[in-house]
Amino acid sequence: MSKIIESESLILGNVLSEFENQFADYCNVSNVIGTGNGLDALTLIIRAYKEMGIFKEGDEIIVPANTYIASILAITECRLEPIFIEPDINTYNIDERLIEPKITPKTKAIMLVHLYGKISFTKEIKKLANNYKLKIIEDCAQSCGATYHGKKSGSLGDAAGFSFYPTKNLGALGDAGAVTTNDHQLSETIKFLRNYGSQTKYINKYRGVNSRMDTMQAAILLLKLKCLDQDNNIRRKIAKYYINNIINDNLILPLRQNDESHVWHLFVTRTEKRGTFQKHLRENGIETIIHYPIPPHKQEAYKSYNGYKYPITEKIHKTILSIPLNTALTEKEIKHIVNVCNQYS
Numbered sequence: 001m002s003k004i005i006e007s008e009s010l011i012l013g014n015v016l017s018e019f020e021n022q023f024a025d026y027c028n029v030s031n032v033i034g035t036g037n038g039l040d041a042l043t044l045i046i047r048a049y050k051e052m053g054i055f056k057e058g059d060e061i062i063v064p065a066n067t068y069i070a071s072i073l074a075i076t077e078c079r080l081e082p083i084f085i086e087p088d089i090n091t092y093n094i095d096e097r098l099i100e101p102k103i104t105p106k107t108k109a110i111m112l113v114h115l116y117g118k119i120s121f122t123k124e125i126k127k128l129a130n131n132y133k134l135k136i137i138e139d140c141a142q143s144c145g146a147t148y149h150g151k152k153s154g155s156l157g158d159a160a161g162f163s164f165y166p167t168k169n170l171g172a173l174g175d176a177g178a179v180t181t182n183d184h185q186l187s188e189t190i191k192f193l194r195n196y197g198s199q200t201k202y203i204n205k206y207r208g209v210n211s212r213m214d215t216m217q218a219a220i221l222l223l224k225l226k227c228l229d230q231d232n233n234i235r236r237k238i239a240k241y242y243i244n245n246i247i248n249d250n251l252i253l254p255l256r257q258n259d260e261s262h263v264w265h266l267f268v269t270r271t272e273k274r275g276t277f278q279k280h281l282r283e284n285g286i287e288t289i290i291h292y293p294i295p296p297h298k299q300e301a302y303k304s305y306n307g308y309k310y311p312i313t314e315k316i317h318k319t320i321l322s323i324p325l326n327t328a329l330t331e332k333e334i335k336h337i338v339n340v341c342n343q344y345s
Contacts, residue, residue, distance in 0.1 A: 004219055010216065015215045015218045015219050015222070016213055016215055018222060019213075019218040019219075020032040022222060023180070023225065027155050028155050029155050029180045029181060031183070033178060033179045034176070035211045035212070036177060036194075036211035036213065037163060037176065037211070038070065038163025039070045039163075040177055040211040041161030041177040041179045042111075042137070042139060042161035044179060044193050044209075045074075045160075046074055046075065046109075047193055049108075049109075049135065050078060051193070052186065052189060054135070057078075057079040057080065058081065059081070059106050059108040060081045060083045060108065061080055061107075061109045061110070061111050061137070062099055062107060062110045062134075063085065064086075064113050065084035065087065065296070065310040066316050068113075068141070068292055068296075069301070071111055075111070081106070083102050083107070084296075085098050086098055086313055087115075087313060087316065089312050089315070091118060091255065092116060092118070092268070093115055094113070094120055094125075096124050099128060103132050107132065107134060109136065110128075110135075110136050110137070112139065113139040113141075114139065114142060114146060116254075116265055116291070117143050117235075118262045119147070119148045119153055121153075121156040126156075136157030137157055137160070137161070138153060138160035138161070139161055140154050141161070141162065141163035142169075142263075143263060143265070144162060144170040145169060145170070145232045145263045146232075146262060147261065155180065158181065159179060159183065160180045160181070161177065161178075163176075164177060164178070164217065164221055169228065169232060169263055170224055171224070173216070175217075177213070178213065194211045196208045232263045234327045235265075236264060238267075238325050238329060238334060239257075239267055239325060241334060243256055245338045246341045248342050250271055250277075250344060251269050251270070253269055264325055266291055267322060269320070269322075269341075270319040270320050271319060274318070276344075280340070280344050281340060281344075284336075286336075288321050290322070293317060294317065295310065295314060295317045323341070
């Protein structure tokens, strides 16, 4: 950090390029573009496709109904229409069986959200996208390091947006994000757009934005990238311990997962009496968070969608509760969490 400050190269520059190159190698993609945050990464993908003439205003993007609102904000910010699909109640990821009936002539992409760290990509979804000539955009905000048949999240679709918010599996010391893609034209367009629409100072090709990953954040991520796989394996071990040892008929735990496909950004339980369970944990010194209490279609920001009915999504949002899962947990704390969960009635 001192070297960066002394170099006075705080925006773009060699350190960011080094992170982009190393993260490209990690994800096995040809292009990485550092952005200001994860929302911008998704927004810039859609915006770039518009500039390339692939998307236009009014087009539709299929997206899971139970995602975090950032996925939806990226779509509507570019004046496209989100088409909500219910999740599979067992995985919390998009139910692939429900996608095809929602495809229309306006449908241009499927946004796959790898929610809670679990890969949602499948061969069936890829085949569907190919048949209808749809782009696959991955929302990898929670899945950094997860793998599907040997391919990392961020390399499964046409483009992907990552968040490096501090609490992510690969987290910066502030906001940061990135786009991954093997599409060189898309990559070059995003590089323009993130920098005021310019790659040559004071010459602006597009009406761009200011969304560049800070050099300091790139330096932090370069160091932490070396530990990502090790940290993800710690998360997997904790999740496995929870699943094997939390035995309580009042709690629904995540399904046992293929290790490579899940990096356990969150460990999400479900219970009909969430408030009681949350109070029980709090009284025993265990903090919890609801990811997320209100689905996007019920938010005030999207009043025009408030009348939509997605019963599975709404059930999930009313019953989920995330218990602690991170690499700082001690063995004593993990066992305490298990014991307190088992005592809940």
